Amino acid sequence: MDWQAFLLTIRLAVLVAAILVLIGLPIAYWITYSRWRWKFLAEAVVALPIVLPPTVVGFYVLVALGPHSPIGRWWEALTGHTLAFTFQGLVIGSLLYSLPFAVQPFAASFATVDPKLIAASATLGASKLRTFFRVILPLSASGLVTGVALSFAHTMGEFGVVLMVGGNIPGVTRTVSIDIYDQVQASNYSSANQTALVLLAISFVVLSAVYALNRRVWTVWPWK
Amino acid sequence: MRIVNCLANLALQTVLCSTFAWSQGITLAAAADLNAALFELAANYQKQTGKTANLAFGSSGNLFNQIQNGAPFDLFFSADEDYSKQLVTAGLAEPSSFYRYAVGRLVLWVPVSSPLDIEHAGMNALLEPSAKKIAIANPQHAPYGRAAVAALRHFGIYERVADRLVLGENVSQAAQFVESGNAQVGIVALSLALAPAMHGKGRYWEIPADAYPVLNQAVVILAHSAHKRDAAAFLECLKTPEAIAVLQRYGFVPEGKH
Numbered sequence: 001m002d003w004q005a006f007l008l009t010i011r012l013a014v015l016v017a018a019i020l021v022l023i024g025l026p027i028a029y030w031i032t033y034s035r036w037r038w039k040f041l042a043e044a045v046v047a048l049p050i051v052l053p054p055t056v057v058g059f060y061v062l063v064a065l066g067p068h069s070p071i072g073r074w075w076e077a078l079t080g081h082t083l084a085f086t087f088q089g090l091v092i093g094s095l096l097y098s099l100p101f102a103v104q105p106f107a108a109s110f111a112t113v114d115p116k117l118i119a120a121s122a123t124l125g126a127s128k129l130r131t132f133f134r135v136i137l138p139l140s141a142s143g144l145v146t147g148v149a150l151s152f153a154h155t156m157g158e159f160g161v162v163l164m165v166g167g168n169i170p171g172v173t174r175t176v177s178i179d180i181y182d183q184v185q186a187s188n189y190s191s192a193n194q195t196a197l198v199l200l201a202i203s204f205v206v207l208s209a210v211y212a213l214n215r216r217v218w219t220v221w222p223w224k
Numbered sequence: 225m226r227i228v229n230c231l232a233n234l235a236l237q238t239v240l241c242s243t244f245a246w247s248q249g250i251t252l253a254a255a256a257d258l259n260a261a262l263f264e265l266a267a268n269y270q271k272q273t274g275k276t277a278n279l280a281f282g283s284s285g286n287l288f289n290q291i292q293n294g295a296p297f298d299l300f301f302s303a304d305e306d307y308s309k310q311l312v313t314a315g316l317a318e319p320s321s322f323y324r325y326a327v328g329r330l331v332l333w334v335p336v337s338s339p340l341d342i343e344h345a346g347m348n349a350l351l352e353p354s355a356k357k358i359a360i361a362n363p364q365h366a367p368y369g370r371a372a373v374a375a376l377r378h379f380g381i382y383e384r385v386a387d388r389l390v391l392g393e394n395v396s397q398a399a400q401f402v403e404s405g406n407a408q409v410g411i412v413a414l415s416l417a418l419a420p421a422m423h424g425k426g427r428y429w430e431i432p433a434d435a436y437p438v439l440n441q442a443v444v445i446l447a448h449s450a451h452k453r454d455a456a457a458f459l460e461c462l463k464t465p466e467a468i469a470v471l472q473r474y475g476f477v478p479e480g481k482h
Binding site: 065 | 283285286288289292356357359362364365389390391392393401404405406407
């Protein structure tokens with residue numbers, strides 16, 4: 001069992017989910033409340049990674065991060081190395097790939113918040129930021145939990161992008177899904193099976209926890 | 225309603241046509257190092273017989289694994305003949321069809337503009353600080369990856385470069401890592417360095433053949449093949465002087481002429 005790959009994957013998924021909260025909330029807020037007539041274009045761009053195969057995302061990320069592209073050259077001048085085959089490279093690829101899985105649940109739950117409450121908050125003199133944190137966000141808690149869980153889970157299970165930009169370096173870019181793939185290719189079925197079972201168990205526990213947290217009845221605390 | 229009907233018709237036709245095409249031709253599962261050469265050989269076969277040959281590339285270990293699990297291929301070209309032998313032993317390939325078509329060779333490959341002086345420094349070029357990432361195929365299931373690791377050990381530099389190795393899923397991906405500029409140097413198949421797609425893009429230095437175990441490459445007809453006659457015809461094509469010349473052009477030396 002390759003625990004290193006597990007730790008790496010969990011580190012990647014936690015980091016990506018956390019960053020997606022930071023960048024996903026403003027994007028979702030804008031998508032929900034903007035009245036810009038071309039807004040649908042932005043919505044389509046955010047949803048693109050759901051439709052595009054991971055190979056397309058991986059290919060673009062590999063080329064964009066490589067030394068032939070301006071971004072790649074800029075990063076290399078800044079840090080002395082390119083982003084492909086590094087943990088940061090995986091984070092960037094995963095952020096793109098999991099973005100809609102955070103933004104869409106956020107935006108969907110913002111949209112269910114009663115506009116009268118937002119208007120009331122405004123008439124009572126609260127700023128937009130204060131209204132967001134005191135009214136919109138608490139009422140969207142379930143969407144927030146779902147978005148975080150989905151982006152975490154989606155990054156845990158990511159394969160194609162990692163295969164294309166990772167380079168399979170132990171402890172740096174060899175995630176669990178790549179490890180399982182390698183075990184299967186090398187015909188080590190028993191070891192592939194072990195890793196897969198642990199991954200299955202972790203995923204089940206995480207998802208169960210999310211759905212349990214999201215249960216309506218628990219808005220009344222169960223042990224009180 | 226008419227649109228729905230039209231779409232349904234179209235879908236049905238697509239399905240029928242594709243099954244038709246599938247049953248027409250043979251499907252070859254081939255090691256990634258044949259990526260360029262086999263297209264040429266398949267085109268020749270098509271010209272001679274009027275039948276199609278579909279190509280599926282991957283690492284030999286990957287394809288071996290798929291065949292063990294019932295992949296519908298007719299022929300299997302392995303960069304490591306052990307995989308072909310194992311299929312024969314397991315009853316998954318025709319023993320009499322076993323044919324060693326070439327010996328694979330390993331090269332250092334860098335982009336044309338690379339500062340690495342592989343022509344003079346040879347393997348020592350890998351120790352240069354500018355060789356930040358070294359691409360090889362995954363030694364777990366790609367024969368060229370195993371050969372690359374063996375060569376690095378032979379020259380006593382494996383430990384010194386191990387943390388700079390990046391693994392391609394097969395030897396083609398390792399070459400692509402270098403071509404896209406994300407790795408500075410790769411240890412790949414000579415056939416890929418000689419492929420038309422790579423022409424003018426890179427320089428190579430051949431790694432001495434005694435530095436790694438011989439990469440005997442062998443093809444077998446699979447026991448589950450539904451087109452054994454056509455597969456055998458392809459094998460016959462492969463044994464003609466023309467085909468051997470094509471393989472040689474891609475750096476696949478015949479057995480014994482190393």
